[in-house]
Amino acid sequence: MKNQENFILAIESSCDDTSAAVLCNKKVLSNVVATQEIHKKYGGVVPELASRAHQQNIVPVVHQALAQANIDKKQLSAIAFTRGPGLMGSLLVGTSFAKSLALGLNIPLIEVNHMQAHILAHFIEDEAQKAPKFPFLGMTISGGHTQIVLVKDYFDMEILGETLDDAVGEAFDKSAKLLGLPYPGGPLVDKHAKLGDEKAFEFPKPKVPGLNFSFSGLKTSILYFIQKKTKENPEFINKNIDDICASIQFTILEILMDKLKLAVEQTGIKQIAIGGGVAANSGIRDRLENAKNKLGWTTYIPKFAYCTDNAAMIGIVGYLKFLEGDFAKQNVAAKARYKISNSY
Structure with missing residues (x-):
């Protein structure tokens, strides 16, 4: 099957982006993402609204993905979908659609762990990136x-450390919200940070043993800092927005890099690959690029399109599982909590 054309339709619906992609083996023919704008006015994802929007988006998104790939659904070899982790209502929409379509076309159904997909997105054949x-x-x-994972093979992964509370993306978004920036605030913090002084303000780094993370304490310290400064000067945020964002981003990136350095020290492995929405952050990309020269690491940074939630990354996992004949049964169910290390 490796030498023939295998067309995989992939569906991603773990949170608030409805996405469908078509891959021919490891190459992406289409990768369509419908972003839900409705959550902006609430300052965060509303699960019930997300699942309803997925129901509206999934048919046109799949139709568009097939049209862009110039593929008829009868040519499909298999359908891959995100089983978890994610919001249960959102996952149910994608899972139900994938199961129904696979049954109707009488082709294999392939379940995919969303977090594995973020890592394996590096194996998509694309001129803009290299595979580790x-x-x-x-x-x-x-x-x-937020996780550090030892990747021994495509489907042999071990979590070395993870967040004990909030994820890094949440730390970015909640900090942005405190500064009055609209949702999603992470990219806006990054934008302002480029214009500011990262040493202007100092925030404490949490002391968490081993390779685990914690961001709740940092969020609290930022909250108290903003409250104190705006009480002293109501115009503080407006006058210092660039420096505040730069200082927040610097602290978060220091936490991430400190843990990565410890992981390299403990494992002796100097090949580093990042994935997930925060992998689009310019600061972490710059840090990893610098680590090549300063620390002797070999770093792998995904193409922007494969950082945020997208179906292409689901498709590459689907193709790799297709080669192994690793298919799901029709009674497969969505899983809101689904760890990389116990996917099987």
């Missing part, structure tokens, strides 16, 4: 997850 060699350290950084 096994073993390597993967760091998944997103709105819902």
Whole structure:
């Protein structure tokens, strides 16, 4: 099957983006993402609204993905979908659609762990990125997850450390909200940070043993800092927004890099690959690029399109599982909590 064309339709619906992609083996033919704008006025994702929007978006998104790939659904070899982790209502929409379509077309159904997909997105054949060699350290950084993973093979992964409370993406978004920036605030913090002084203000780094993370304390310290400064000067945020964002981002990136350095020290592995929405952050990309020269690391940074939630990353996992004949049964159910290390 490796030498023939295998067309995989992939569906991603773990949070608030409805996405469908078509892959021919490891190459992406289409990768369509429908972003839900409705959550902006609430300052965060509303699960019930997300699942309703998925129901509205999934048919046109799949139709568009097939049209862009110039593929008829009868040519599909299999359908891959996100089983978890994620919001249960959102996952149910994608899972139900994938199961029904696979049954109707009488083709294999392939379940995919969303977090594995963020890591394996590096194996999509694309001129803009290179694939790491096994073993390597993967760091998944997103709105819902922060993990350091030892990747021994495509489906042999071990979590070395993870967040004990909030995810790094949440720390970015909640900090942005405190500054009056609209949702999603993470990219806006990054934008302002480029214009500011990262040493202007100092925030404490949490003391968490081993390779685990914690961001709740940092969020609290930022809250108290903003409250204190705005009480002294109501115009403080407006006058210092760039410096505040730069200082917040600097602290968060220091936390991430400190843990990565410790992971390299403990494992002896100097191949680092990142994934997840926060992998689009310019600061972490710059840090990893600098680590090549300063620390002797070999770093792998995904293409922007494969950082945030997208179906192409689900498709590459689907293709790799297709080659192994690793298919799901029709009674497969969505899983809101689904760890990388116990996917099987």
